[in-house]
Amino acid sequence: MKLHDENLEQILLGGLFRKSDEILHIELQPEDFYYPVHADIFAKMQALIAEKRSFIVADFTLWAKGKRPDWELYFAEEAEPTGYLQELVDCTLTPDIPHIAAQIKEFARRRTVYAAVKEAEVLLETRPAAEVMTLLQDCLSGSSVVEGIRSAQEVCQDIVISLDKPADCHQTGLAYLDQAMGGGLYAGFTYGFCGAEKSGKTTLAHTISYNLDCPHLYVALEMGSEQIETRNLARDTQINSLKFLDRPKEVKDALANHRVNRQTYYYDAPGQSVDEIMTRVASAVLRYNIKGFIVDYWQLVAGQQKGETEERHLREVAQKFANFARKHGVWCILMAQMNKDGQLFGGNGLKKACDQLYMIHGCGEYSEHGRWLQLDASRYTFRGNVGSDENPCLFLNTKQGPFFHE
Ligand SMILES: Nc1ncnc2c1ncn2[C@@H]1O[C@H](COP(=O)(O)OP(=O)(O)OP(=O)(O)O)[C@@H](O)[C@H]1O
Incomplete structure (x- = not known):
């Protein structure tokens, strides 16, 4: 069963480098990416959009160099993070970003379900079915409520942070x-x-x-x-x-x-x-x-x-x-x-x-x-x-x- 697609993630990131404002129209989070290197790049894109409302690949150069140790499992020894970013930009046609984002989201959901089912399988060897069922439900509902939902504590924190800024x-x-x-x-x-x-x-x-x-x-x-x-x-x-x-x-x-x-x-x-x-x-x-x-x-x-x-x-x-x-x-x-x-x-x-x-x-x-x-x-x-x-x-x-x- 296919649970991730490296190429899709690359195409999406490459597309966003060329049309940064599209990031505002997709409902993806860094954790939806399978490859940590892609999750990091996407998180950086989100931060740049929040900070200065756009980005280009040059904004990532210094940052990516510092990321080399975190990403070394992903890269071949001679490969360079900055070269990889340029490859992302160069290799892409003009992608349908919302469509690709939806496919990546679907893979992320599949992985969550798959992990929960695997865990349930192991637990069933030793635990009663009712208990495993509750665990499974918690796990799956937990995955679906993350997006767009904040606890009262999180909302409170956001309010406190916003108080530091002048009123908009x-x-x-x-x-x-x-x-x-x-x-x-x-x-x-x-x-x-x-x-x-x-x-x-x-x-x-x-x-x-x-x-x-x-x-x-x-x-x-x-x-x-x-x-x-x-x-x-x-x-x-x-x-x-x-x-x-x-x-x-x-x-x-x-x-x-x-x-x-x-x-x-x-x-x-x-x-x-x-x-x-x-x-x-x-x-x-x-x-x-x-x-x-x-x-x-x-x-x-x-x-x-x-x-x-x-x-x-x-x-x-x-x-x-x-x-x-x-x-x-x-x-x-x-x-x-x-x-x-x-x-x-x-x-x-x-x-x-x-x-x-x-x-x-x-x-x-x-x-x-x-x-x-x-x-x-x-x-x-x-x-x-x-x-x-x-x-x-x-x-x-x-x-x-x-x-x-x-
Ligand atoms: N150059 C002008 N000199 C004097 N009075 C003007 C001038 N232009 C518009 N008015 C008058 O100012 C008033 C307000 O006009 P305005 O165009 O803001 O109204 P409106 O509610 O947007 O109109 P509409 O119903 O056409 O959308 C109107 O009575 C109009 O006749």
């Missing part, structure tokens, strides 16, 4: 909103903002983006990146974005030496599905070290399957974004459109996916410019609104920009 929280630049969020946008959390047509969803989205002090991705499904950036440039130059349409010389002159310091990356995504968008967001996490992403807006994410209701599709979209944010340790903002009667289509799905869900409302006497935010649901703070109908927390500046200010 980024201010929106809107003080009342930051306060309601408990400081700002937190890594791993998803925030929903719903508003009726023309309530200012896009303006709120690009105002937050403009104010943020961290790299982030703006996923533009409705207005394009140039339209949005025009509003920001209009704000910078204290004019109205409509002026750009006339193309007057003074606008061009004002922008001639203009330097943009914002850390916004744009992805124009009209008609894209949630999976297509997440692939780009994942690349932006690796390439640009983005701390979060803004989706403008949720109901425009395409990909509804035949026979699937729109509500179910939207629920899955929201949940996939939220899961992605949690898994990759980035925040996510989902802008959403409310119907005229104040209802949110597919709204329950959004509510379930979000850690906080805000409704954007106009204010009675300030209805043209004033807005307040109703905190419709929150998983991690007390529920308290930001402003009220009589007391706007945001004002829409339509002379310059437009943009929101407090």
Whole structure:
């Protein structure tokens, strides 16, 4: 019976050297490799991804030289660890990494079952069957619970370690909103903002983006990146974005030496599905070290399957974004459109996916410019609104920009 495959392990590692970000999409652990040398290389890859989000074979040179004594059983006398790493890179075609990872995982599971059965066979010579059965069950269930499960003690340790790091929280630049969020946008959390047509969803989205002090991705499904950036440039130059349409010389002159310091990356995504968008967001996490992403807006994410209701599709979209944010340790903002009667289509799905869900409302006497935010649901703070109908927390500046200010 085949319990391991050296070549598969080599192909996988070689493939990862060439496409390091794929490591984020496979569910393998170093102990799933049969050959200790491969387990070590994979563990080093995981460490480098956590530390600097990518790696190349050159990152392993010094480290591999030091590993020579540990690996000497694997290598022929004259072979060198660094030469072996290069061989891994060179000998591989372009592998289907998730498929190969699944095969390696299958071998790891087989070895666990095989070892348990062998042990049971020996024990049965001397022990009662019931006892051996319990041992066998413990052994096998032990192997299946390892992946992705932590004890309370392990979780506690991870919390204690994380306390040494500064909080991964980024201010929106809107003080009342930051306060309601408990400081700002937190890594791993998803925030929903719903508003009726023309309530200012896009303006709120690009105002937050403009104010943020961290790299982030703006996923533009409705207005394009140039339209949005025009509003920001209009704000910078204290004019109205409509002026750009006339193309007057003074606008061009004002922008001639203009330097943009914002850390916004744009992805124009009209008609894209949630999976297509997440692939780009994942690349932006690796390439640009983005701390979060803004989706403008949720109901425009395409990909509804035949026979699937729109509500179910939207629920899955929201949940996939939220899961992605949690898994990759980035925040996510989902802008959403409310119907005229104040209802949110597919709204329950959004509510379930979000850690906080805000409704954007106009204010009675300030209805043209004033807005307040109703905190419709929150998983991690007390529920308290930001402003009220009589007391706007945001004002829409339509002379310059437009943009929101407090
Ligand atoms: N250049 C501008 N000058 C003045 N007001 C503007 C300008 N651009 C947009 N507005 C107004 O600002 C408000 C907010 O616009 P915004 O595009 O943010 O709304 P929205 O809720 O995203 O709209 P939609 O329903 O189209 O998604 C709207 O009332 C809009 O008419």
